[in-house]
Amino acid sequence: MALRLPPLPALRDFIHMYRLRAKKILSQNYLMDMNITRKIAKQAKVKENDWVVEIGPGPGGITRAILEAGASRLDVVEIDNRFIPPLQHLAEAAGSRMFIHHEDALRTEIGDIWKNEPNRPSSVDWHSPNLPAMHVIGNLPFNIASPLIIKYLRDMSYQRGIWQYGRVPLTLTFQLEVAKRLCSPIACSCFVPRPQVDVGVVRFVPRKTPLVKTSFEVLEKLCRQVFHYRQKYVEKGLKTLYPPELENELADELFKKCRVDPTTTSIRLGIEQFADLAEGYNEQCIRYPGLFLYDYTNKQHNLENLSKEPNALPPPVPVFQSSSTETEDNEWSLKNFNIS
């Protein structure tokens, strides 16, 4: 049920009232149509009494929709001081439901925001089919989207930060091509058409059991190197994981073990193949201490020296309680709204 907010100036009037011109440097691009912002809150499945963190609220279009959907607590993280007065205006209208954090989202530990709040919704076991009554939502600025998403995915993999409370869904907007790519089958060519200005909304719900049995860092390094040469054979990127004297032997070993064709391209590989490659690479990193630290762009790097570093072995796989009877509810979805 939508909750009424006391009368507020329309979003467009808000922008004029507070002289809010979009700043290119902060990738600002406002959503002015409340029909669209309400669809985003609906897609995020915000319900009455839920608690929400919104990243980059700007003039507050999605913020209003979240409040209308009945969130009983909303914390917004906004870096640009020009938005603070209009957000305060909104916070006053929302009673005691809304809190403003005038901060850089990249430096904000969103898991700490509710740490000392005794009334926060209960934590939900990671293996339960239920999700906590909490959400992270953002129409992210493009300039910080990648580092922020990587930070959140890493926190999910360690069940830390806001994900210490359970499988909190993360709902983000992306340029439609990127959103489609995130949800697409392998080797789909959704980047080929001319870029459009449509936006896709993607809701990430953490899996109960990760598909990849390595630490986030190992998988991230493998993916980074393999996608580095996305138009070339996958072999080219994979070999950059190894020093030249070992690259043929170890790359060959990994391809054979994982039954991956070295002459395929990275976008043709599926999640299962990435999982196998990451697990195989993790084993090699354990067998060759220092290999995980190896960076092919650093000419000083050699395994003998790297093996003496304190973190010569890859980060261990996080261990969490697991339940054997569970089934994965593969719940992720894509909705797109034209904001042109």
Ligand SMILES: C[S@@+](CC[C@H](N)C(=O)[O-])C[C@H]1O[C@@H](n2cnc3c(N)ncnc32)[C@H](O)[C@@H]1O
């Ligand atoms: C694309 S705009 C979206 C604004 C609003 N959510 C909307 O949908 O209309 C991105 C917002 O993120 C804010 N922003 C940019 N960098 C940020 C950062 N590092 N931390 C927090 N907010 C940031 C911008 O100031 C802007 O308000």
